[in-house]
Amino acid sequence: MKYCFKLSVVIGYLLMFGINVYAKEINGGADMSKLTPISKILATPENYYKQPATISGTVVKVCKKRGCWMQLATDKAYETLTIKVPDGEMVFPMTAMGKTAYATGTLKAIEMSLEQTNQRLKMKAMPAVTKPMTLYRFSPTGVTIVD
Amino acid sequence: MTKSKSIKWFNLNRSLHRDIGYFCIGMTLVFAISGIALNHIHQWNSNYNVTQKKVKVEFLETKIKQSNFEHSLLAELNEQGIIKARFWQDENTLKLFIKNKTLFVLPKQNLIIIEEIKPRFLLRNLNFLHLNEAKKAWTWFSDFYALLLIFLAISSLFMVKGKKSVTGTRGFIILAGFIAPAGFVFYYAS
Numbered sequence: 365m366k367y368c369f370k371l372s373v374v375i376g377y378l379l380m381f382g383i384n385v386y387a388k389e390i391n392g393g394a395d396m397s398k399l400t401p402i403s404k405i406l407a408t409p410e411n412y413y414k415q416p417a418t419i420s421g422t423v424v425k426v427c428k429k430r431g432c433w434m435q436l437a438t439d440k441a442y443e444t445l446t447i448k449v450p451d452g453e454m455v456f457p458m459t460a461m462g463k464t465a466y467a468t469g470t471l472k473a474i475e476m477s478l479e480q481t482n483q484r485l486k487m488k489a490m491p492a493v494t495k496p497m498t499l500y501r502f503s504p505t506g507v508t509i510v511d
Numbered sequence: 512m513t514k515s516k517s518i519k520w521f522n523l524n525r526s527l528h529r530d531i532g533y534f535c536i537g538m539t540l541v542f543a544i545s546g547i548a549l550n551h552i553h554q555w556n557s558n559y560n561v562t563q564k565k566v567k568v569e570f571l572e573t574k575i576k577q578s579n580f581e582h583s584l585l586a587e588l589n590e591q592g593i594i595k596a597r598f599w600q601d602e603n604t605l606k607l608f609i610k611n612k613t614l615f616v617l618p619k620q621n622l623i624i625i626e627e628i629k630p631r632f633l634l635r636n637l638n639f640l641h642l643n644e645a646k647k648a649w650t651w652f653s654d655f656y657a658l659l660l661i662f663l664a665i666s667s668l669f670m671v672k673g674k675k676s677v678t679g680t681r682g683f684i685i686l687a688g689f690i691a692p693a694g695f696v697f698y699y700a701s
Contacts, residue, residue, distance in 0.1 A: 391646070422596040424606060428561060429552050437598045455644045458559050458628045462595040462608020489601055511595075 390454050393508040394418050394466035402438040402445050405471060409500055412471040419445065419467055419502060423460045423509070431455040436465055442488070447502045448472075460509045469504035521669065528666040531659050538656045545641035548634050557634040564625045572618040581607065588614070588623065 398418040405412050405419065421436030424444060434456045435444040447456075447467050476484070481497045548557035566588060574580055581594050584607075592609045599605050605616040615624040643650060668677050668685075677685055 390644075422598060422608075424596075424598045424600070428559065429556060431558070437596075442599055442601055452642050455639075455642055457630075458561075459611060459630060461613055461628070462610075464596075489603070 388509050390456070390507040390509070391504075392506045394468040394504075394506050396466065396508075398468060399466070402436070403440060406438070406445070406500060409471050409473060409498075413473070414470060416468055416470055416505070420464060421445070423456075423463055423465045426456050426458045426460055428458060431457060434460060434465065436467075445500065445502055447504050447507070449504065454504070454507065456507070457509075464510045466508045466510070467502060467504040468506045469502055472501045472503050474499040474501060521672070524666050524669050528663060528670060531666075532663060535656065535659055535663065538653075541637050541640055545634070545637035549638060549641060557631060558638055559635070560629045560631055562627050562629075564627070566623045566625065568621055568623055571616070571621045571623075575605070575616065575618045584614075584616075584623070585609070588625065590614075590625075 395416070395418055398416060399420060400412075400417040402419050402421060405417060419436065421438060421444075423434050424437050425435040427433045430451055432451050432453075432455070433446055433448040435446050437443070438445055447465070447469075476496050476499050478494070478496045481495075482492045484497075484499075485492060545557075548555075552558075568574070568584070568587065574583070577583070581597075585592075585594070590609060590612070594607050594609055596608045597605065598608075600615075603617060603619055605618070607614040607616060611628050613626045613628075615626065617624070639645065640649065640653075643653065671677075673679075675681060
């Protein structure tokens, strides 16, 4: 009986630790054969609304509470692309910050109003504009995080 | 003959309810504790302990232009490890990433904000299971657990005979268990 109890405790701990080993590949991981620079995707965004691509970049920000989004640095100064999933579909760990993420998925365009555009620019300490902008988000189906 | 057969079913049900109940203790605690933690994640981050420390560094605007800036900054801050990545968030904020820490370098303010992220070991792993981040076999195992819970719920109806059984006044307790969630749906969803 004591042996059974000890064994179940050991199995429990192994499961707890084992889970973290596999956490680097989320939802089966990214498809490396579709690797495309973010700048290329953002240059012709309409090509990637349906056609899946894999992007990569340094993780510079992660949703602190639910891990439902993270921002990847692009090759342009100050520019990031947000990877967003519905709550619970995938969870991005906060410990991914500073690591390189690969994400396979499609691009989504969100048309902002002029007010929303200028609010975002103000948050980034950038000058206001007179025309509304389009916000791009990446919807991943699989993500790999590499240290 | 019929009576002895019914007693056997009664005993079997009680034994199964007891043993399956024992088996479900671990899983129930996993889902119950993480359920509370996730319900209140907007008030308290149960996944990570995030702390921020502000450090004033003199002449930061000059130092940042030096070639050995990152190395000397880590030494000055007494931080171990190597800088994994760097990113200019905007014209005034440079982010430097070391293991589980982000250094926000604000040269114009001569300020460094050190943000440290420590996963809460137990709750992070419980939430990991609750949100089915593991997927794969865990999905099937938690489905199996759900089936066991259904068994526990139904078998509880046949645990007691006589006055204290569900056919007596205690049936109202069961009814209350259905009315409560239905009431929330009626109040909030309609």
